[in-house]
Amino acid sequence: EAQVTQNPRYLITVTGKKLTVTCSQNMNHEYMSWYRQDPGLGLRQIYYSMNVEVTDKGDVPEGYKVSRKEKRNFPLILESPSPNQTSLYFCASRARHEGRLGANVLTFGAGSRLTVL
Amino acid sequence: AQSVAQPEDQVNVAEGNPLTVKCTYSVSGNPYLFWYVQYPNRGLQFLLKYITGDNLVKGSYGFEAEFNKSQTSFHLKKPSALVSDSALYFCAVRDPWGGGTASKLTFGTGTRLQVTL
Numbered sequence: 079e080a081q082v083t084q085n086p087r088y089l090i091t092v093t094g095k096k097l098t099v100t101c102s103q104n105m106n107h108e109y110m111s112w113y114r115q116d117p118g119l120g121l122r123q124i125y126y127s128m129n130v131e132v133t134d135k136g137d138v139p140e141g142y143k144v145s146r147k148e149k150r151n152f153p154l155i156l157e158s159p160s161p162n163q164t165s166l167y168f169c170a171s172r173a174r175h176e177g178r179l180g181a182n183v184l185t186f187g188a189g190s191r192l193t194v195l
Numbered sequence: 196a197q198s199v200a201q202p203e204d205q206v207n208v209a210e211g212n213p214l215t216v217k218c219t220y221s222v223s224g225n226p227y228l229f230w231y232v233q234y235p236n237r238g239l240q241f242l243l244k245y246i247t248g249d250n251l252v253k254g255s256y257g258f259e260a261e262f263n264k265s266q267t268s269f270h271l272k273k274p275s276a277l278v279s280d281s282a283l284y285f286c287a288v289r290d291p292w293g294g295g296t297a298s299k300l301t302f303g304t305g306t307r308l309q310v311t312l
Contacts, residue, residue, distance in 0.1 A: 122302075126298065183241045186231075
């Protein structure tokens with residue numbers, strides 16, 4: 079089944095304790111992205127990657143890091159989490175090239191709910 | 196900069212009645228437009244998209260949307276609502292000719308659809 083898998087789905091942590099949210103897709107998609115969802119603000123892009131070793135900032139990158147060493151994986155790293163990073167996080171991917179089937183359509187993971195105390 | 200507005204936080208409709216969820220957008224070029232739906236504790240799922248061609252696009256679960264360039268709108272519609280349609284709906288826009296932001300998908304803040312018996 080074509081899917082984007084995120085782990086963990088739920089996490090409660092404390093301020094300053096480094097954590098990583100993993101994201102993996104099995105569709106050979108070039109483009110991957112992280113979003114956070116907050117009430118009244120919709121989805122805001124944190125970071126995105128156009129391909130392996132190519133990453134760029136989205137709208138709200140402060141406090142986050144990403145890496146794209148392999149095509150299928152795009153982990154989100156919080157080096158020193160703070161309470162304002164409590165949110166619901168989504169990873170998504172899509173084919174980059176316009177001619178590919180499903181291009182332009184993002185496939186989302188199920189979400190990771192993070193609470194920072 | 197591209198943007199999306201969903202003017203209604205919530206839309207209430209009785210089962211069997213038609214529903215409309217509103218979306219307006221702002222981009223500098225010709226837009227790609229999308230609707231996604233989020234059910235409780237789930238990731239976002241693609242409903243439909245407008246890329247080019249016929250202004251009326253049909254999508255999953257009987258939903259459709261009409262692209263209106265003069266009004267910069269892309270309202271989501273369904274002729275007969277079902278209780279199972281109750282969910283959070285997001286409109287999104289991408290400007291594929293937007294230079295450095297050509298890959299960026301900007302989401303609205305979401306509209307909660309509540310369908311009652």
